[in-house]
Amino acid sequence: MTRVGLIRIAVIVAMIGALELACRLGFINHQTIIAPSEMASALASLLASGAINADIARTLGVVVIVIVLAVVLGFAAGLVIHALPRVREALDPLFATYYAVPIFIFYPVLIAIFGLSPIPILLIGVATAIVAMIIATLNGLDRVPRVLTKVARVHRLGRVATAMTLQLPAAAPYLLTGVKLSVSYGFIAVIAAEFILSPAGLGRDIADAYADFDNRRMYALILFLLIIATIVNAFLHALDMRWAERRAGGRP
Amino acid sequence: MTATRRATDTLVILIVLLAVWQILHRIAGATALPAPLPTMAYLMHTVPSARFAANAATTALEFAFALLLAYAIGLAIGIWMGAHRLSGVVGEPILVALYSLPKITLYPVVLLIFGLGISGKVAFGAMHGILPVALLTMGAIRAIPPVYLRSARTLHLSPWQTIATVLLPAALPEVFTGLRIGFTVTLLGVLLGEMFASKQGLGYMIMNAMSLAQSEEMMTVAIVLFAFAAIANGLLLWIEHRLHRRV
Numbered sequence: 001m002t003r004v005g006l007i008r009i010a011v012i013v014a015m016i017g018a019l020e021l022a023c024r025l026g027f028i029n030h031q032t033i034i035a036p037s038e039m040a041s042a043l044a045s046l047l048a049s050g051a052i053n054a055d056i057a058r059t060l061g062v063v064v065i066v067i068v069l070a071v072v073l074g075f076a077a078g079l080v081i082h083a084l085p086r087v088r089e090a091l092d093p094l095f096a097t098y099y100a101v102p103i104f105i106f107y108p109v110l111i112a113i114f115g116l117s118p119i120p121i122l123l124i125g126v127a128t129a130i131v132a133m134i135i136a137t138l139n140g141l142d143r144v145p146r147v148l149t150k151v152a153r154v155h156r157l158g159r160v161a162t163a164m165t166l167q168l169p170a171a172a173p174y175l176l177t178g179v180k181l182s183v184s185y186g187f188i189a190v191i192a193a194e195f196i197l198s199p200a201g202l203g204r205d206i207a208d209a210y211a212d213f214d215n216r217r218m219y220a221l222i223l224f225l226l227i228i229a230t231i232v233n234a235f236l237h238a239l240d241m242r243w244a245e246r247r248a249g250g251r252p
Numbered sequence: 253m254t255a256t257r258r259a260t261d262t263l264v265i266l267i268v269l270l271a272v273w274q275i276l277h278r279i280a281g282a283t284a285l286p287a288p289l290p291t292m293a294y295l296m297h298t299v300p301s302a303r304f305a306a307n308a309a310t311t312a313l314e315f316a317f318a319l320l321l322a323y324a325i326g327l328a329i330g331i332w333m334g335a336h337r338l339s340g341v342v343g344e345p346i347l348v349a350l351y352s353l354p355k356i357t358l359y360p361v362v363l364l365i366f367g368l369g370i371s372g373k374v375a376f377g378a379m380h381g382i383l384p385v386a387l388l389t390m391g392a393i394r395a396i397p398p399v400y401l402r403s404a405r406t407l408h409l410s411p412w413q414t415i416a417t418v419l420l421p422a423a424l425p426e427v428f429t430g431l432r433i434g435f436t437v438t439l440l441g442v443l444l445g446e447m448f449a450s451k452q453g454l455g456y457m458i459m460n461a462m463s464l465a466q467s468e469e470m471m472t473v474a475i476v477l478f479a480f481a482a483i484a485n486g487l488l489l490w491i492e493h494r495l496h497r498r499v
Contacts, residue, residue, distance in 0.1 A: 008342045032364045090261040100485035101478045102440045105455070108447075108462035109470050113276075113284040188354040195356050196447050197459075203356070207448070210360035218360055225357045233352045 034219050042220035052205060052221070059194060059202040060228075062118055066125035066186040071179055074130045078137025079163050088138065098131045107193050121193040121201075129186035136178025140171030173243040180236045187229060286468045294468035295475060304457075308476075310370070311453040315442045317374040322381025322438050323431060329382070330389025330430070331415060334423075340390055347390075351383040356444060363449065373445035373453070380441030381434040388430025392423035425495040432488040439481060 016036050022028045023035035034042075046052060081088045106127070110120035144167055152162040168175070194203025202225060209218035270288050277287045286294075298304050329347075333340040359376055366372040400422055404414045420427070446455025454473050461469035 004338070004341050007338070008346065011342060012346065033361065089257075090264055093258060093262045094265050096489065097482045097485055100436045101481040102443050104440065105443060105458060105474050105477055108458050109285070109467070109474060112462055112465065112467055112470065113280045184352045188356070191354040192356040192444060195359070196444070206357060206360060210363070222357045222361070226353060229353050230349060233349060237348075 031213075031215065034215050038216065039219040039223045042216040043223050046217065046220045047224075052202070052224075055200060055202050055205055056224075058118075058200055059190065062121055062125065062201070063187050063190050066122060066129060066190055067179075067183050069122075069126050070129035070182045070186055071133050073126070074133025074178065074182065075137050075168075075175065077130070078134045078141065079167070081134065082138055082141040095131065095135055103127055104189065104192060107196065111197065116197070116199055118199075121190055121198060124193050125186045125189045128189035129182040132181035132185055133175075133178040136174055136181065137171065140174030140178075141167060143174060144170040176236075176240055176243050180240055183232060183236060187232070191225065282467075283465065284467060286471060291468050291471045291475070295472040298469065298472050299476060307452060307454050307457045311442065311446065311455070314370055314373045314377060314446075314453065315439055317370075318377030318438050318442050319381065319435065321374065321378035322385055322434050325378065326382040326385025326430070326434060327389055327427070329386035330427070331393060331419065333386065334390040334393025335415075335419065340394065344387070344390065347383055347387055351387065355379055355441070359445065359448060362445075368449060373442050373450065376445040377438045377442035381438035384437060385430045385434040388433070389423065389427050392426035392430070393419055395426070396422045425492065428488075428492050428495050432485065432492060435488060436481065436485065443477070 019028075019033070020035050020037060023030070023033060023038075081091060104124065107120060107124045110123050114120050114123070148166045148170055149162070152166050157165065190201075191203045194201035195207050196203075198204045202221060206218055206221045206225075209215075209221060273285075273288050277285045282290075329343075333343050333347075355376070358379070362376045362379070363372050366375045396419065400418050401414070404418045409417065442453075443455040446453035447459050450456040450459075454477060458470050458473045461467070461473070
């Protein structure tokens with residue numbers, strides 16, 4: 001462990017410790033925030049009771065479907081758009097604005113159309129995540145060395161074969177950035193949608209626990225989601241760091 | 253030439269979006285999704301109404317306060333972490349980790365601390381904006397050539413003078429990128445806040461319209477927000493490009 005890493009851990013431990021102390025000594029009202037140790041024990045008993053297993057499966061299932069759809073469809077759309085330079089140019093203003101407008105505001109509209117089911121959540125998740133993947137795909141394909149496409153032509157590879165055996169691996173380090181963003185955006189959109197309005201799921205659980213003044217349950221669920229998000233992000237970050245060298249090398 | 257072409261492209265995109273909307277309307281039916289034209293008619297007489305103005309004013313007020321807080325706190329953290337090497341190296345991964353968390357999970361905590369009024373939404377909006385502003389400001393200041401700082405020291409500038417006359421002007425283009433992204437996510441944060449346990453604002457208006465099955469109203473609010481966000485972003489992007497060219 002480096003010195004910087006040690007300091008970082010010390011800072012985090014100190015912050016959690018300060019919160020713990022403030023809660024235990026009564027500086028922070030128990031009805032506002034409960035002590036971190038209490039959150040952890042509440043989470044442990046909640047997980048052991050199995051009461052949230054169905055919601056965990058549901059939420060993570062939706063998140064996984066959203067990510068898979070966004071990544072696969074985003075890559076496919078990126079391939080098509082990349083092959084049509086004029087379309088790509090035309091779509092440029094859309095891409096530049098897409099993440100600047102609050103797309104999430106469409107979630108209630110989707111509920112009005114599809115009813116209160118997992119479909120609006122799925123759609124808002126894919127809508128939030130897919131454009132990051134399309135942009136990353138375009139970026140990656142721009143950096144596929146010319147020689148590779150020539151090789152594909154020499155070997156008379158078809159469009160799909162070229163995409164799968166040459167373009168995909170060559171653009172992979174850039175695609176990973178897109179995957180990373182898609183995972184992050186998809187996760188955030190699904191949780192937000194569940195929290196605002198949904199028939200079930202972990203986001204809904206948090207909203208319910210808040211409405212019931214059930215702080216132990218609420219903080220246990222919040223802690224659980226934050227831990228999951230941190231683990232996933234840390235994993236993707238580590239993967240990205242590894243691939244960054246390949247990107248820097250400019251070799252596929 | 254390129255400007256007119258870009259304008260044409262934007263127009264084509266808008267027309268395609270309207271066509272998609274019309275088709276979706278045919279599939280979903282008028283109660284779930286009204287057609288573009290009736291929605292526009294509804295928009296024309298709703299937006300000038302006092303009810304809309306009151307909700308828009310609430311959102312504007314919350315957004316303004318949230319943005320002010322996000323910028324002030326974000327810039328302070330960014331400048332500190334950019335100028336103080338160790339703090340930056342220690343803090344950056346923590347900020348990045350916080351940035352990619354689903355902040356909505358923390359909204360109940362914000363509500364418990366700040367209450368259900370305006371301050372809760374301001375705090376939640378600011379929470380979204382602080383991190384990108386801080387991260388990009390830090391990056392911008394770190395990227396300043398060390399010779400600038402050495403000149404500042406040679407001229408015996410005070411820390412404040414160094415920040416105001418050397419650090420900020422040199423880092424401005426990238427800092428501005430942070431401010432632009434901060435603008436976007438703070439708006440999203442405020443709207444998300446209004447969509448949950450709120451009785452005022454445009455986010456509340458959309459949720460209320462949904463529960464009353466008033467699709468025209470939903471689309472109207474969404475369009476107004478989209479237009480505002482898109483125009484503001486276009487303007488900020490334009491300034492940003494000019495700043496980048498200047499350096």
